[in-house]
Amino acid sequence: MSPPTGLFLSFEGIDGAGKSSHLDALAAWWRARGRSVCLTREPGGTALAEALRALFLGQEMDALTEALLVFAGRRDHLRAVIRPALARGEVVLCDRFTDATFAYQGGGRGFDTAVLAQLERWVQAADDAGGALLQPALTLWFDLPAAVAAERRAAARAADRLEREDLAFFDRVRSGYATRAAADPQRFVRIAAEQPREAVWAQVEQAVAARWPAASALPGSAGQPGGLAGQGA
Numbered sequence: 695m696s697p698p699t700g701l702f703l704s705f706e707g708i709d710g711a712g713k714s715s716h717l718d719a720l721a722a723w724w725r726a727r728g729r730s731v732c733l734t735r736e737p738g739g740t741a742l743a744e745a746l747r748a749l750f751l752g753q754e755m756d757a758l759t760e761a762l763l764v765f766a767g768r769r770d771h772l773r774a775v776i777r778p779a780l781a782r783g784e785v786v787l788c789d790r791f792t793d794a795t796f797a798y799q800g801g802g803r804g805f806d807t808a809v810l811a812q813l814e815r816w817v818q819a820a821d822d823a824g825g826a827l828l829q830p831a832l833t834l835w836f837d838l839p840a841a842v843a844a845e846r847r848a849a850a851r852a853a854d855r856l857e858r859e860d861l862a863f864f865d866r867v868r869s870g871y872a873t874r875a876a877a878d879p880q881r882f883v884r885i886a887a888e889q890p891r892e893a894v895w896a897q898v899e900q901a902v903a904a905r906w907p908a909a910s911a912l913p914g915s916a917g918q919p920g921g922l923a924g925q926g927a
């Protein structure tokens with residue numbers, strides 16, 4: 695039997711939006727429906743990309759250097775982890791992807807998004823000439839006011855280099871996400887992330903079930919036509 699079609703989902707949003715809180719739950723949701731899950735993150739996801747992440751988060755540098763490091767890591771992550779997992783028919787859940795580069799370096803730092811778009815084309819195209827640009831099939835954008843996210847972060851942990859930026863920076867990052875979402879409304883679903891945890895989860899589950907209706911049936915559940923059959927696409 696051929697494996698199901700791999701599915702690529704990304705979680706986006708400013709620091710403290712609640713992405714990590716829901717990644718594990720969505721992984722469990724897919725596993726309950728018979729799917730193998732590849733849980734990964736950016737910046738990072740491979741040994742090389744995690745080393746680049748540590749440099750990126752640990753040292754001062756300009757926005758182009760940030761973007762080059764992040765896209766270099768992304769190239770390795772795509773080749774070593776994401777594309778192979780999709781080829782095996784897995785569900786890839788990625789904690790941040792390229793939209794974050796547009797939001798943080800483009801929106802937050804005010805860096806030229808045309809340069810980011812060029813890097814995106816180089817890094818995410820398949821190796822064969824004319825290969826399509828790989829993007830997530832669904833991007834869950836956890837959106838909330840910067841001040842609410844800052845309160846959550848303050849309660850949760852010590853800040854890294856980017857998390858020490860001020861509220862105005864995170865407002866610009868949020869706008870960067872909004873711009874990116876408006877440009878690709880088919881791919882993005884906005885999650886109202888200021889709501890209580892359970893309400894946020896309900897939105898996540900609803901968005902995923904709406905995108906892949908055949909996959910939302912639990913194995914063996916009555917009255918769900920199709921069940922696991924034909925849920926590949």
Ligand SMILES: Nc1ncnc2c1ncn2[C@@H]1O[C@H](COP(=O)(O)OP(=O)(O)OP(=O)(O)O)[C@@H](O)[C@H]1O
Nearest residue numbers: 708709710711712713714715846850889890891894
């Ligand atoms: N809906 C919610 N209501 C209140 N607090 C929440 C909610 N969701 C998550 N939190 C809390 O907010 C903090 C940040 O959540 P989380 O780490 O999931 O955010 P994140 O988007 O992954 O952040 P980062 O981008 O920095 O990794 C955590 O302490 C978490 O427990």
Ligand SMILES: [Mg+2]
Nearest residue numbers: 713714715789
């Ligand atoms: Mg997180």
